[in-house]
Amino acid sequence: MMNIVCKAMAETLWRGVRFAAVAGVLMVMSGVPARTGEVPGAVALGGRLYDNWILELRYKPPQVRHPLYPAGGKLTGTPAETWRCTTCHGWDYKGKDGAYGKTSDRYTGIAGLWALRGTDPAKIAAVLNAPAHGYDDIFYDDQINALAAFVSQGQVEMNDSIDPATGQARGDKTTQVEFYMTVCSNCHGANGTETRDIPPVGFLARHSPYETLHKLLVGHPGTKMPAIGVLGQARITDLLAFLQTLPERADDTAPPVRDVLAAVVRGGRLYDNWILETHATAPKGFHPAYPATQTTGVQAEMTWRCGGCHGWDYRGTEGQARAITPSVIAKSLRAGLPVEDVLTILGDSNHRYNGILNARDQFDLATFINKGLVDLDSFIDGAVAKGDPVRYKHYYEAICAPCHGFDGRKITNAPPLGHMTRQNPWHAVHMVLNGHPDELMPPMRVLEKQIVIDLVAHLQTLPADR
Known part of the structure; x- marks a missing residue:
């Protein structure tokens, strides 16, 4: 398999999400799920160190080949790569007995770590600190312990998620569209082609599925990408299956499919602070519709933000949140109000957002009010x-x-x-x-x-x- 770095691939995920629009609320509603996939932070950190500790810790790359890497290996010319755990032990953790077997261009003849699952992490740490591996002089104790915790507790059977013969994900490609469109597309775009320093997500997911799955589980080294292994391998397998449907080329002209939930969450961010979300300059002074008699103790910018007048609980002067937001003066928002009606209100002589927010901004904000308001008293x-x-x-x-x-x-x-x-x-x-x-x-x-x-x-x- 190709060793391709995938950056900021995904954040959170649930399989079989059930959306219920009840009184205008669009949110996942169900009982408390089982804690399938409990992954402590140390295990996730260890997984990122296993991937690329040089990136994760922002260390200067080693300039000499790792002593355990074969002298005739194909990566001897790039010595820093020989210090990565994945280079010898593979993205599937099985080394010479897995995807990096004899037919692979990454073959080293080195065994994997699969047999160490469940081993006392202290024993694994001792191996990492021994002269052969030589990490005692590189890592702090907590970092060694995190890597050992991953080897002991974090490995998964990747062939449960990926067909080794074809590289195809074994999941349902339809269940995680909402997840990708609300979370992943913030960085990668709706088609997975907008992150400039990596190949398109569709290319990565098809050509390096084991690496992609590993990063979905534990995050990408040195970035803000969160580990979503907490959500369970089956759910992440479905996400991988969807990623494999995305375009492989950045010049692919296929129109993106933007899910309604993507509009809802972006509308929620606009409701919070459209000035930040759109990189706009804050209007000068108070909003023209804000009562001049009520400006004492109120920041002018807050009068231009939806939450500033309608409150963070969306109930305006009728809600509990009014007590800590002095700018709140408006009435409660009406969940389920048709998008067309909200758009009319946004552009009226009271709100005056025509010419300030563009058409997509107004649509997303209106969609949030239509489908995204929740009863925060239930939280x-x-x-x-x-x-x-x-x-x-x-x-x-x-x-x-x-x-x-x-x-x-x-x-x-x-x-x-x-x-x-x-x-x-x-x-x-x-x-x-x-x-x-x-x-x-x-x-x-x-x-x-x-x-x-x-x-x-x-x-x-x-x-x-x-």
């Missing part, structure tokens, strides 16, 4: 999330922690997650569902409702100070 009791803060902690560790850190304080130009989610839980839920404007944060609207509630409950347990 939050007072200011406290109604969920179990422990049940889906491993989702946070695998999906959120690569950017936010395990304590929620890694992003230094934003308040700690613990502070933000306690102070304004309604806004927190809104961003968990729809993503952060103009950021790569994946929208979690594709997850079951209870998982989102539990995630926010966990966020509220994180430290609130620096």
Whole structure:
């Protein structure tokens, strides 16, 4: 198989998502799913180190061949590649007995790691630290332990997902369209051809399916791509099957199919902050329709943002969120209002968004109001999330922690997650569902409702100070 680096391939996923439009709410509704695929953050980190520790740790590439790599191997001319675990042990973890067997141009004759599944990680760490592998002088203890944890706990039988004879994914290519269109397309585009520094996603998924599957499970080294192994291999197999339907060439003229949920989550980001999402310049002064008698203590820019007037719970002056957003003056939004009616309102003499938001922006925002409003009182009791803060902690560790850190304080130009989610839980839920404007944060609207509630409950347990 070709060794092709796939970047920012995917974020979150559920198989067989069931969308229910109830009172205008478009969201996955079901019972709490089984915790199939619980992947601690250390295992995901170990998987990225297994892929390319040089990228993950931002280390200077070694200039000499790894001592265990065969002198006659095809990668002797690129010594840094010989230090990657995947180079010898393969993307399927089976080395000479797997996809890197004798018929492969990547054959080394080196055994895989498959037999080490379930082995005490301390014993694996000892092998990594031994002179033969030589990682004792390169990795810190926590990094060695993470790599050992992946070898022990993180390997999966990739041939359960991929037909080794054809490279075809064994999944259902139809179940994860919504996931790709809401999450992956933020970076890769609807056709998977818009990330300039890698080949099209369709090409990668067809020609390097084992590598692609590995990155879906644990993320891509050195990037913000989250690990989605927490969601279970079967679900990710379906996503891989869909990726293999995407174009192989960047010049493919096939029109993209944009799912309605993609419009909903982008509309949610526009509702949050269309100025950021569209890279616009904030209008000067207060919105002309904002009452001059009520501007005390109100930031002018907030009067131009939907959430500023209608609140983060969408209930305006009738909602609980009004207490922490002084700019809220408007009435509650009406879930299910037809898109055409919302478009008329956006352009009327009161709102005045014609000429400010383009046609797609207005359509996405209208679609969010039509189908994306949720009853946040079912998520939050007072200011406290109604969920179990422990049940889906491993989702946070695998999906959120690569950017936010395990304590929620890694992003230094934003308040700690613990502070933000306690102070304004309604806004927190809104961003968990729809993503952060103009950021790569994946929208979690594709997850079951209870998982989102539990995630926010966990966020509220994180430290609130620096």
